[in-house]
Amino acid sequence: MKGTVLIVEDQPNFREGLKFFIRENMANWTVIGEAETGLEGWEKALALKPDLILMDIHMPVMNGIELAERIHSHGLDTLFIIITGFQDFQYAQSAIRYGAMDFLLKPCSDEDITRILGIASKKLQAKRRDQQTVREHLLRSILLRVQMNQELTSHFLRLFEDSQLWLITITDYCPEGKNYGADDLYVLQYGIYNILQELALAEDAGAKLLILKEDQFILSVSSGLATTCWRDHAELAVSEYLGITIDSTLLGSSTDIDQLVSAYADYDEQRVLPAKLMPLTVDHTGKPHTVEAVKNEIMSLIISGDLPALHDYFEKVGGQAASLQLTDGKILVINHALALHQISEVLGLFAQQGKPAEPPLQAVDPLTSSPELKSWFKAAYQDFENRMDRWKQQANPYVNSIQQAIDYIEEHYLDSELTIKQVAEHIHLNPSYLSTLFKKETGETFTGFVTKLKLQKAQVLLRNTDLKISEIxxxxxxxxxxxxxxxxxxxxxxxxSEFRQQH
Incomplete structure (x- = not known):
């Protein structure tokens, strides 16, 4: 998916040259608008919502620095690059504090434009991946009733704006005539995702496809989507390419969260999963016991928000496993480990933290004693608890104190009097606690983080200017x-100086 560019430049020849170069040479970008003044640029930025703005520093009515400051103060979610001449560069540097990602110096070569738009493309892709993750976390938090509060719902409404949400369910990953196995699940999911994404985007309806569970997707679209046509095409394409049937149902508008939650719950209650999708184990009494049942028990504790009770549950299971015959204990532990793995898949806990290197069955089988078994399960559920904690912070960025601290530091790092006490007061935390938490979450001290940030800004100046090192x-x-x-x-x-020579 191409990134969109708004060019804000008062020199017609330079503006036209940029448009032509991007159209002819930059496959990842498309120009969606242009403006001659900073004020016109601001109005078009609000209307068009570009991914990237290329803005000159000298413009009538509102200059580039003023436009950058307005973008920053209004929290407009866009990347921007300042176009400037060398004689104005020291003045242009003030745009760094407003979030300018880089500078394009006049006169600029084709190589300069290619390089800087290549960097911007990488930043945009990373930002889109992060936004996808946040959207999926919010969906799972709300629709699966894992976590819901006013801040989460407000963030949900901002991210999804006024969209229609469709639930798309894979009715069976193992259709007749296909030799799909458990190892094919992720490949099939990826294939279905790509088919649905391509069809939705082709409708040009502001479509976003998100993974809710391993067999469910949410399609967020504007009201312009040709619903019947898209549904028919999607069902036909998935069936034709993979032999798998899908079911799609409208949950409702993103503006009515209660309706979305109710519609999803009603659908899920009526849904009957094929038995072959539920792996069976047998407990020590010989009674068949599904991993699904264990998963439901754990999920009920997660949904209730009683995390101490969840921890006690895990400890009880570990103690029970240690008291059984080794074989029975292994069955109990594997049963619960598989349930934790499936919950992690559903909630997306593997998205940024990686999956365990070894499947539970392979990891548990070599264990030779009950204490070893108990120790292994303890490590497994502690890893799950840690993933849950990180996931909840990602799902609600407003409760992530460290991110708030980082945002404040990035805005005030040039302040010579910036201290961790000042940051702590801004986010309403005790300075000593923030210092400990900051080191734990970032791996760096407050001072080290600020120093690193300054050095990264210095790299930008070394790469793009002829300023003396003392001036930088x-x-x-x-x-x-x-x-x-x-x-x-x-x-x-x-x-x-060596860095400058290399770049």
């Missing part, structure tokens, strides 16, 4: 150029 040092907040060079080399393994 002052610009990014270092008082002593010798100290700056020493810290830069220690961090990047090259001196500032």
């Amino acid at each position: 040092c002052q610009t990014v907040g270092f008082d002593d150029s010798t100290y700056f060079s020493s810290v830069f080399k220690k961090h990047f393994q090259v001196s500032p």
